Amino acid sequence: xxxxxxxxxxxxxxxxxEKRVQKYLFSVMRKVAESYGYEExxxxxxxxxxxxxxxxxNEIVNEQTYAFDDRGGRKVTLRPEMTPTVSRMVAAQRQELxxxxxxxxxxxxxxxxxxxxxxxxxHWQLNVDIFGVTGLQAELEIIELANKLLLCYKATPDMxxxxxxxxxxxxxxxxxxxxxESDTVLKxxxxxxxxNKIENDxxxxxxxxxxGEEKSVELQSVLEAVSLDSLxxxxxxxxxxxxxxxxxxLLARNGVENATFDITLMRGFDYYTDIVFEVFDNHxxxxxxxxxxxRYDGLVGLFGAEPVASVxxxxxxxxxxxxxxxxxxxxxxxxxxxxxxxxVNEINDQTQQVITSLRDAGLNVxxxxxxxSVDSQLKTAIKxxxxxxxxxxxxxxxxxQFTLKNLLTREETKASVADIVTTIKNNAQKQ
Amino acid sequence: xxxxxxxxxxxxxxxxxEKRVQKYLFSVMRKVAESYGYEExxxxxxxxxxxxxxxxxNEIVNEQTYAFDDRGGRKVTLRPEMTPTVSRMVAAQRQELxxxxxxxxxxxxxxxxxxxxxxxxxHWQLNVDIFGVTGLQAELEIIELANKLLLCYKATPDMxxxxxxxxxxxxxxxxxxxxxESDTVLKxxxxxxxxNKIENDxxxxxxxxxxGEEKSVELQSVLEAVSLDSLxxxxxxxxxxxxxxxxxxLLARNGVENATFDITLMRGFDYYTDIVFEVFDNHxxxxxxxxxxxRYDGLVGLFGAEPVASVxxxxxxxxxxxxxxxxxxxxxxxxxxxxxxxxVNEINDQTQQVITSLRDAGLNVxxxxxxxSVDSQLKTAIKxxxxxxxxxxxxxxxxxQFTLKNLLTREETKASVADIVTTIKNNAQKQ
Numbered sequence: 001x002x003x004x005x006x007x008x009x010x011x012x013x014x015x016x017x018e019k020r021v022q023k024y025l026f027s028v029m030r031k032v033a034e035s036y037g038y039e040e041x042x043x044x045x046x047x048x049x050x051x052x053x054x055x056x057x058n059e060i061v062n063e064q065t066y067a068f069d070d071r072g073g074r075k076v077t078l079r080p081e082m083t084p085t086v087s088r089m090v091a092a093q094r095q096e097l098x099x100x101x102x103x104x105x106x107x108x109x110x111x112x113x114x115x116x117x118x119x120x121x122x123h124w125q126l127n128v129d130i131f132g133v134t135g136l137q138a139e140l141e142i143i144e145l146a147n148k149l150l151l152c153y154k155a156t157p158d159m160x161x162x163x164x165x166x167x168x169x170x171x172x173x174x175x176x177x178x179x180x181e182s183d184t185v186l187k188x189x190x191x192x193x194x195x196n197k198i199e200n201d202x203x204x205x206x207x208x209x210x211x212g213e214e215k216s217v218e219l220q221s222v223l224e225a226v227s228l229d230s231l232x233x234x235x236x237x238x239x240x241x242x243x244x245x246x247x248x249x250l251l252a253r254n255g256v257e258n259a260t261f262d263i264t265l266m267r268g269f270d271y272y273t274d275i276v277f278e279v280f281d282n283h284x285x286x287x288x289x290x291x292x293x294x295r296y297d298g299l300v301g302l303f304g305a306e307p308v309a310s311v312x313x314x315x316x317x318x319x320x321x322x323x324x325x326x327x328x329x330x331x332x333x334x335x336x337x338x339x340x341x342x343x344v345n346e347i348n349d350q351t352q353q354v355i356t357s358l359r360d361a362g363l364n365v366x367x368x369x370x371x372x373s374v375d376s377q378l379k380t381a382i383k384x385x386x387x388x389x390x391x392x393x394x395x396x397x398x399x400x401q402f403t404l405k406n407l408l409t410r411e412e413t414k415a416s417v418a419d420i421v422t423t424i425k426n427n428a429q430k431q
Numbered sequence: 432x433x434x435x436x437x438x439x440x441x442x443x444x445x446x447x448x449e450k451r452v453q454k455y456l457f458s459v460m461r462k463v464a465e466s467y468g469y470e471e472x473x474x475x476x477x478x479x480x481x482x483x484x485x486x487x488x489n490e491i492v493n494e495q496t497y498a499f500d501d502r503g504g505r506k507v508t509l510r511p512e513m514t515p516t517v518s519r520m521v522a523a524q525r526q527e528l529x530x531x532x533x534x535x536x537x538x539x540x541x542x543x544x545x546x547x548x549x550x551x552x553x554h555w556q557l558n559v560d561i562f563g564v565t566g567l568q569a570e571l572e573i574i575e576l577a578n579k580l581l582l583c584y585k586a587t588p589d590m591x592x593x594x595x596x597x598x599x600x601x602x603x604x605x606x607x608x609x610x611x612e613s614d615t616v617l618k619x620x621x622x623x624x625x626x627n628k629i630e631n632d633x634x635x636x637x638x639x640x641x642x643g644e645e646k647s648v649e650l651q652s653v654l655e656a657v658s659l660d661s662l663x664x665x666x667x668x669x670x671x672x673x674x675x676x677x678x679x680x681l682l683a684r685n686g687v688e689n690a691t692f693d694i695t696l697m698r699g700f701d702y703y704t705d706i707v708f709e710v711f712d713n714h715x716x717x718x719x720x721x722x723x724x725x726r727y728d729g730l731v732g733l734f735g736a737e738p739v740a741s742v743x744x745x746x747x748x749x750x751x752x753x754x755x756x757x758x759x760x761x762x763x764x765x766x767x768x769x770x771x772x773x774x775v776n777e778i779n780d781q782t783q784q785v786i787t788s789l790r791d792a793g794l795n796v797x798x799x800x801x802x803x804s805v806d807s808q809l810k811t812a813i814k815x816x817x818x819x820x821x822x823x824x825x826x827x828x829x830x831x832q833f834t835l836k837n838l839l840t841r842e843e844t845k846a847s848v849a850d851i852v853t854t855i856k857n858n859a860q861k862q
Contacts, residue, residue: 002735003482005523008507011475013520016534019471035790037768037797040450044442044553045476045539051434068499071543076439089444092436098814100800108476112502122475137778137800253780304433337468347568349684359466366468369531369564383529
């Protein structure tokens with residue numbers, strides 16, 4: 001019996017065309033993160049399971065981790081998210097690092113879920129975090145950067161909305177205003193987090209179960225507040241309301257036009273402590289949360305170090321790709337290979353010298369070593385999506401003039417090595 | 432009790448300075464591979480354990496894999512090497528792909544070993560493979576590319592040697608010349624593979640055990656052949672000897688000066704079928720095999736597809752880094768951040784506008800949001816290793832002239848936004 005050629009279920013093989021798309025996604029991530037002064041870091045894909053037990057969601061740790069015992073009996077898992085890892089790394093060098101610290105990474109993350117649209121068992125996720133800034137300038141920068149990313153992918157502000165909420169406000173409402181027990185508070189947060197994913201009636205029933213008939217009606221009306229101003233007067237007095245207001249105003253003044261308050265926004269993780277945000281796709285075919293983040297000031301402290309003010313977000317490549325496709329924003333990506341050499345005669349040392357000159361001049365050059373007919377070799381170049389073909393044979397070598405064919409325009413010219421280099425480089429600049 | 436801040440044993444955290452070094456290593460890999468027309472691919476880090484059972488070494492599969500059962504009961508492992516994966520991917524699209532196929536990847540690989548110099552439990556490994564070329568041109572290109580890589584890291588040919596052998600020749604010697612049983616052949620290959628890692632006496636004793644007193648003496652004298660010409664006459668007649676000779680001559684004529692025949696070179700994996708090679712570090716402090724590869728024509732066929740001629744190599748980042756360090760070849764790597772903004776007064780919308788202009792002009796700019804003294808902010812810039820500091824306060828904004836300080840030369844100038852951009856870009860070009 002032969003072995004299966006399929007990749008592991010819910011995970012992706014990246015053939016060169018798909019890898020090229022991923023390289024485009026990653027290059028924009030790196031460019032934007034670095035333009036804001038963020039430095040790239042990385043860490044092992046294996047982490048001790050302990051670091052997720054305290055503050056990730058229970059659902060993730062108990063049902064979705066790729067957890068196992070290593071050959072030394074250590075309880076480990078493939079990382080399901082990066083925030084505990086980055087907090088561990090900051091804690092390890094808490095005293096030596098220079099704050100504000102700006103770090104980013106594009107790790108591969110794994111969760112055992114039922115594969116579906118926008119959700120696979122693995123994805124690559126841009127993580128951007130700033131450490132050591134207590135004020136709203138941190139939230140402003142992080143959200144501005146997230147917005148800038150989408151603009152750099154050629155999105156326009158009408159395509160998405162940035163929802164903002166405050167965990168402090170939510171806790172105040174549930175704990176102090178409604179006076180729920182802390183267990184009920186947690187369950188309410190989890191239920192509200194699922195509000196947009198379940199039917200309205202189901203949500204109502206579950207809320208009644210949790211909070212009783214009377215309070216559930218009142219809580220629902222609070223959750224229907226469309227703006228900070230439409231919150232009940234007592235709630236509006238809370239300091240977190242002003243904080244959200246200030247952030248929205250800062251964002252508007254700094255070019256982020258489409259941020260809005262959303263009292264129902266929770267974000268799944270238990271470690272968020274204050275402002276949370278989420279970027280939501282407005283497209284009717286893909287109405288879903290794309291990515292988000294927030295402030296999580298307590299996490300570094302779990303590793304025995306003094307806590308550090310921390311704000312960040314994570315953006316996955318799978319949801320990003322869905323967004324770009326549904327809005328028709330994915331640019332054509334070209335082959336990395338500039339020219340394909342078709343061999344008219346057998347390859348020899350002189351042929352190799354010509355090819356080496358082309359490479360030394362900075363061109364990426366593949367050679368057809370199949371010893372098939374010129375026509376078959378040409379068809380291979382077309383199939384590979386390479387723009388230029390150079391024909392090399394004994395005659396070409398003795399004259400120093402090669403046939404250069406542009407496969408897009410079908411134009412053919414006689415050209416020296418220097419001419420070939422110039423033509424192909426000029427063409428690349430035009431693209 | 433607080434959580435440990437250490438990374439998983441035998442694996443590495445990459446803080447920004449180490450990540451910068453890795454980015455340099457990877458960028459040279461990508462540049463050289465693409466210059467030869469290789470296209471990047473990738474695949475999930477999890478694979479079914481099955482694909483390693485047939486042709487990887489038993490030691491790896493039974494003792495060194497990170498194997499586990501997933502939540503659906505599938506027997507999987509973190510990939511210990513990339514060759515079975517790339518063979519699986521080629522098999523899956525055997526008919527649709529255009530040959531010769533040139534692919535490369537830089538996957539993260541995991542093996543449960545005792546961590547030691549040059550060997551961790553994880554590494555990143557450049558894999559370069561060409562598919563569909565039966566002749567020696569494939570070996571020439573792959574070895575030439577490996578050699579080019581080292582040259583691009585500024586190595587000189589005296590620093591390393593490229594050892595070449597033929598699995599066909601080894602099998603002919605053991606099976607046909609010495610007439611060993613196939614089990615003994617396999618054990619001999621494994622033993623010879625360890626020859627340089629164990630004491631000479633131990634090797635002799637083990638060889639006697641395997642082959643008997645008389646044949647072991649003769650085999651040892653064959654293994655001491657320093658060149659193709661010093662092999663016994665009967666062996667020299669075998670076609671594989673001419674093949675190695677042709678390859679060495681092709682390499683020499685194409686600029687690879689330091690390739691040499693080595694009858695004791697085996698390479699661990701069972702899937703090699705013909706030419707194998709290995710790059711060996713000549714440095715007295717690091718005398719070890721750095722990386723290698725060879726021809727493995729049968730592997731794609733294990734996945735139920737028609738076999739494809741395949742030649743490739745894998746080069747790990749840990750051994751590469753050891754090589755570059757021991758030969759003092761690692762260049763200084765600069766921060767990705769071009770300028771650090773020190774805030775003389777509180778940040779406001781006008782400050783943000785200046786910073787945005789600097790970013791829009793293509794500079795990577797970090798801002799000190801700590802609200803500490805100017806002096807403390809300056810010290811932070813120095814600690815981060817950023818070359819330029821821009822001081823922004825109310826006065827600077829109203830005059831449009833900012834103090835720009837070069838932290839390397841300690842030079843200070845008054846400069847407009849445009850001047851800042853020009854100065855920093857000119858400086859970057861000089862580096």
